[in-house]
Amino acid sequence: MQNLLENIxxxxxxxxxxxxxxxxxxxxxxxEDLPKGKCEYRYDxxxxxxxxxxxxxxxxxxxxxxxxxxxxxxxxxxxFFLGDLxxxxxxxxxxxxxxxxxxxQNLLENAIVGDIGCNNGFYLFAMSLHKARKLVGFDPSALFFxxxxxxxxxxxxxxxxxxxxxxxxxxxLKSQNTLKSHxxxxxxxxxxxxxxxxxxxxFCLGVLYHxxxxxxxxxxxxNALDSGGVAFVDTxxxxxxxxxxxxxxxxxxxxxxxxxxxxxxxxxxEFVLSPKKSYAKMxxxxxIPSVRAFEGWAYRCGFGEVELLAIVPTTTDxxxxxxxxxxxxxxxxxxxxxxxxxxxGYPAPKRAxxxxxxx
Numbered sequence: 385m386q387n388l389l390e391n392i393x394x395x396x397x398x399x400x401x402x403x404x405x406x407x408x409x410x411x412x413x414x415x416e417d418l419p420k421g422k423c424e425y426r427y428d429x430x431x432x433x434x435x436x437x438x439x440x441x442x443x444x445x446x447x448x449x450x451x452x453x454x455x456x457x458x459x460x461x462x463x464f465f466l467g468d469l470x471x472x473x474x475x476x477x478x479x480x481x482x483x484x485x486x487x488x489q490n491l492l493e494n495a496i497v498g499d500i501g502c503n504n505g506f507y508l509f510a511m512s513l514h515k516a517r518k519l520v521g522f523d524p525s526a527l528f529f530x531x532x533x534x535x536x537x538x539x540x541x542x543x544x545x546x547x548x549x550x551x552x553x554x555x556x557l558k559s560q561n562t563l564k565s566h567x568x569x570x571x572x573x574x575x576x577x578x579x580x581x582x583x584x585x586x587f588c589l590g591v592l593y594h595x596x597x598x599x600x601x602x603x604x605x606x607n608a609l610d611s612g613g614v615a616f617v618d619t620x621x622x623x624x625x626x627x628x629x630x631x632x633x634x635x636x637x638x639x640x641x642x643x644x645x646x647x648x649x650x651x652x653x654e655f656v657l658s659p660k661k662s663y664a665k666m667x668x669x670x671x672i673p674s675v676r677a678f679e680g681w682a683y684r685c686g687f688g689e690v691e692l693l694a695i696v697p698t699t700t701d702x703x704x705x706x707x708x709x710x711x712x713x714x715x716x717x718x719x720x721x722x723x724x725x726x727x728x729g730y731p732a733p734k735r736a737x738x739x740x741x742x743x
Contacts, residue, residue: 404526410452411533418445423538427510429478430463436538437467456531458709461506464535472706474713477506479702480589483694484616485510487739488585491614492516495584498608500550501591504531508543520544520583522552550591550601553608557582582610592619593663596670599685606686609742615687620672621695621736622657654680657730664717664726664733675736688743698733 418441425433437446450469462473492514499508502521505528511519523529524547532545548556561580586605595601605615632640654677663669673681675692682690698714705713714733719725724732 404530407452407456407527407530410455411530411537414448414452414534414537417442417448418537420537420540422540425509425539427478427481427513429476430465431506431509431535432465433467433538435467436469452534454708456527456534458527458711459504459531460528460709461503462708464506466535466538472708473506474703474706474709476702480618481507481510483696483737484587487693488587488614488616489514491585496520496581497585498522498553498583498587500553500586500588500605502528502532502545504528505535505543505545507587507589509535509539509541512539512541512543518544520546522546522548522550522556524549550588550595550604553604557608582613583608584610584613586613586615588615588617590618592617593670593672594666594668598671598673598681602681602685602687605740606742611742613742615740615742616737617682617740618735618737619678620663620669621678621734622655622672622674622731623734624652624655624674624676652676659728659730662728663730664714664728665712666717678736678738682738682740686742687740689739689741691739691741693737693739695734695736698735 418437421438423433423436425431436449446467446469449466453466453469453471459471459473461475461477462471463476463478464471464473492511494515494517496518497511497516498520499505499511500522502508502523503525505521508519508521519542521532521543523545526547529545529547532543536543546552546556557580586609588601588605592598592601605617609615632643635643655674656677657663657672659669659672661667663672675695679690679692700715703714705715717727718732719727719729726732
């Protein structure tokens, strides 16, 4: 939090959102009224910080914390429990983390880990409990950065938060390795090539379908990983069988019987849905692949192993509207008469989780 205002010109992304500067001022005030402290916390279906206030805290400080948390809406990822304060986020992010942790747990210790599209850092806080050597979050949203600063005020974890997107990974690594090279040369009279530091593990969750160039995105992930490094990616997917049944149902009975065998082969092809205008009222969804199509993308973009971990429908148990968000949520994005369809008539959201290993 220190020097946030002094460094605001370096964080030019912050100036894109009008409410951000006042929020930064309030975060600065919080750091003055309640000095940072390494509060004990745990992961238990959310990030839980049992004790956020010292015994000799100032009167009214809890109300100040509660008010600031409220004004930091919308809280997309979470939940967070700060003493008695429950920030009930739109996404129950523990659902995703509990699914991925068994596959990721043994890879995190002493690893350099990045979270692309980290939002407010929920997964980074959870990862920090697994002794990663370095944690870096990437997200260009100024509001999410402020949420991260708010939560990390109580935890004071050495997590780096970069106001960058997946398209900036290459430049980020170049700058980091340039700094590393300068430090190495300053400590040694010998000039020699230093090993280019890359990530051991990357998480890219809920990002890919928002990118208009999915190949560039996957290549950026692969290039940012060390040889043998692992990326965990989840994306919306389209079910090939659903597509085949759609076509069959539109045919007359005689034609349906005659074409069913050919159509079975057809449905095993690689499909990609490209919504005409929006998907589940999201205008920034560009490509939703079948599992086969995604596997092909990953192999063509530099990954040598592709493992499908799970396919999970998105339900209101995981994503729903709460008082802690300022917009609609999943229940408003589906057909009001058929929850298996989006409001546009596409199949309802379904996510596939993949573990990708770089060659």
